[in-house]
Amino acid sequence: MSSVDLSKSSAWQQGARDALPLLGGYIPVAISFGLIAVQSGFSALETVLISALIYAGASQFLFIAMVASGAPLWLVLVMTLLINARHLVYGPNIAPYLSNSRWWPVLMHGLTDQIFALAHTRLPQLEEKDRMGWYISAALIAWGSWIIGTAVGAIAGAEITSRWPLLGEVMPFALPALFLVLLAPRFTSVQWTLTMIVTIVAALVLKLMGMTNSAIPLAALCGVSLFYLVQAKLKAEGKIHG
Amino acid sequence: MDNSLWLLMLACAVGTFLLRALPLIWMRRHLVRRSLSNTTEAMPVWLTVLAPTMIAAMFGVSLVPAHPGMSSWLATLLGGLCTILVWRRTRSLGWPVCIGVAVYGVVVVLLKMIG
Numbered sequence: 348m349s350s351v352d353l354s355k356s357s358a359w360q361q362g363a364r365d366a367l368p369l370l371g372g373y374i375p376v377a378i379s380f381g382l383i384a385v386q387s388g389f390s391a392l393e394t395v396l397i398s399a400l401i402y403a404g405a406s407q408f409l410f411i412a413m414v415a416s417g418a419p420l421w422l423v424l425v426m427t428l429l430i431n432a433r434h435l436v437y438g439p440n441i442a443p444y445l446s447n448s449r450w451w452p453v454l455m456h457g458l459t460d461q462i463f464a465l466a467h468t469r470l471p472q473l474e475e476k477d478r479m480g481w482y483i484s485a486a487l488i489a490w491g492s493w494i495i496g497t498a499v500g501a502i503a504g505a506e507i508t509s510r511w512p513l514l515g516e517v518m519p520f521a522l523p524a525l526f527l528v529l530l531a532p533r534f535t536s537v538q539w540t541l542t543m544i545v546t547i548v549a550a551l552v553l554k555l556m557g558m559t560n561s562a563i564p565l566a567a568l569c570g571v572s573l574f575y576l577v578q579a580k581l582k583a584e585g586k587i588h589g
Numbered sequence: 590m591d592n593s594l595w596l597l598m599l600a601c602a603v604g605t606f607l608l609r610a611l612p613l614i615w616m617r618r619h620l621v622r623r624s625l626s627n628t629t630e631a632m633p634v635w636l637t638v639l640a641p642t643m644i645a646a647m648f649g650v651s652l653v654p655a656h657p658g659m660s661s662w663l664a665t666l667l668g669g670l671c672t673i674l675v676w677r678r679t680r681s682l683g684w685p686v687c688i689g690v691a692v693y694g695v696v697v698v699l700l701k702m703i704g
Contacts, residue, residue, distance in 0.1 A: 368686035372651075393590050393598075400602035410601060420597045427601045431608050433643065438613030440640040442620060443632060445613075455609040464644045517694040519655065520665070524672045524689035526648035531676050533641050546642045550649025555657075563646040570642035571635060 358477035362484030365469060369461050369489050371521025374496040375514065378507060380407055381500020387415040391501040398497035402456065402490060405560060406430040430560050433567075437463040444470035444478060451479075457486030460563075461522065468529050538577045546570030660700035668693030 356364075377398065384394040389411060401407055406427040413423045437458050444466075445451045458466075465485060470478050499507065508515055534540045550566035558565070590598070620632075652669075654661035672689030679685065 365682055368683060371686070371690055389590070397598060400598065401605055402602075403605050406601070406605065410598075414594065414597075420593060423597060424600050424604065428604045428608065431605045434605070434608045435612050436636065436639050436643060438609060438611075439616035439619075439632075439636055442613055442616035445617070447617070451617075452610040452614055455613055456606050458609045460643075460647050464647065467640055467644065513694070513698070516655065516661075517690065517697055519651075520668055520690050520693040521686055523648060523651040523665070524668065524686040524693075525682070526644060526651060527669055527672050527689075528676050528682055528685045530641070530645055530648055531673060533645075539641075542638075542642060543645045546645035547649040547652075550646040551652055554650045554653045559650070562650050563643065566646035566649055567639060567642040570645060571638050574638050574642070 358473065358480035359484040361473075361477075362481035362486075363488055365465055365481075366462075366485035366488035368521050368525045369465075370492045371518040372461070372525070373489060373492045374499075375518045376404055377493045377496025378500035378504050379515070380404070380411075381497040381502075382504025382508065383408070384411045384497075385501045385504070387411045391498065394501040395494060395498050399490075399494050401427070402493060403427075403431050403434075403459065404493075409560075433460075433564050434458065434463075441466050441470055444475075446475060446479065448479065454479075454482060454486065457482075457490050459489060461525070462486050462489055464526060464529050468532075538574060538581065541577055542570045542574040545573050660697060660704065663700065664693045664696035667696050 380398065381391075381394050384397065384407075385391060389397070397407055397410065401410065409430060410423060410427055413426065437460075438455055441458075441463070462482075462485060466482060469481065469485075473481055530543060533543060546566050546569060549569045550562050553562035553565055652665060654665060668689045671692040672685045675688045676685040
C-alpha cells in the first residue's frame with residue numbers, strides 16, 4: 348500500500364482534507380435531522396445535544412421517531428443500540444494501526460461509518476506519529492459538521508429546504524462517491540472483486556427492499572461468506588495454499 | 590424533555606460509545622497477548638475480511654437515491670463513472686468526489702430542465 352507524503356502538510360491538515368468530502372453527506376442529513384426533531388417536539392438545544400452525544404445518524408432518527416410515538420423507553424434504548432451494533436467491528440479493525448495512548452478509546456466517540464472507512468484506508472499509509480493527529484482532525488471535522496448541520500436544521504431547516512431543494516438532493520452523492528474511492532483499490536483479485544460486487548449488490552437490493560438498518564450487516568455477512576466459499580474453491584483447485 | 594428522556598438519551602449515548610470503544614480495548618489486549626506469545630497471525634482473518642465488506646455494504650446502501658427515479662439512477666451511474674475515472678488518473682480522495690458530485694448535480698439539473 349502506498350504511503351502518504353506529509354512533507355508539505357501536517358497530519359492535521361491531511362485529516363481535514365480527507366474529511367472534507369464527508370461534509371457533502373453529513374450536512375444535508377444533519378439539517379434534515381434537526382428539522383424533523385424540532386417538528387417532533389424536541390427543542391433546538393435538545394436536538395443538538397442528541398447529535399453531539401449519540402452521534403449516530405440512523406439511530407438518532409429512530410430515537411426521535413420512537414420517543415415521539417410514545418414507545419417504551421427500554422425499547423428505544425434496545426433498538427438504538429441494535430442499529431449501532433455494526434460499530435462493534437470497526438475498532439478492532441483499526442486497532443493494529445493505533446499507538447498505546449490511553450486517549451484512543453476516548454476518541455472512538457468519533458468512529459462513525461464514514462470515519463471508519465476513511466481511517467481503515469488512511470491509517471496504514473501514515474507514519475505512527477501522524478495517526479492520532481490525522482484521526483482527531485478528520486473526526487472533529489465530521490463531528491462538528493454533524494452538530495452544526497443539526498443546529499442549522501433545528502433553527503432554519505424548513506426555510507433552507509424550501510429555498511434550495513436541489514442542494515439536499517445533490518450533496519448526499521458525496522457519500523457514495525467517497526465510498527467508491529475508498530473501495531476502488533480493493534479490486535485486486537478475482538476473489539476480492541467477486542466479494543465486493545456481491546456485497547454491494549446485496550446491500551443495494553436490501554435497501555431497496557426497505558431493510559435500511561439491517562442491509563449493512565447482512566450484506567457484509569453475505570460478502571464474507573462468499574469470500575470463504577471462493578477461497579475454499581481455489582484451495583480445492585490448488586490455486587492457493589494454506 | 591423530562592428527566593426520564595434525558596436519562597434515556599444519556600443511556601443511548603453511553604451505550605453507543607461503549608459499542609465503539611470496548612471492542613478496540615479488547616483487540617488491543619488481544620494483540621498484546623499475541624505479540625507476547627510470538628504468534629504470527631495477530632488479527633483474526635474473518636475480521637480483516639469483514640472490514641472491507643462493511644465498507645462495500647455502506648457503498649451499496651448509499652447508492653440508493655433519496656428519491657429513486659430514472660433521473661436520479663442515471664445521475665448516480667454517470668456520477669459514479671466519473672468518480673472512478675478521475676480516481677484512476679489522480680489516485681486521490683478529494684478530486685474524484687468533487688467531480689463525481691458535480692457531474693451528479695449537472696445530470697440532475699439537465700434532466701429536470703429536459704423533463
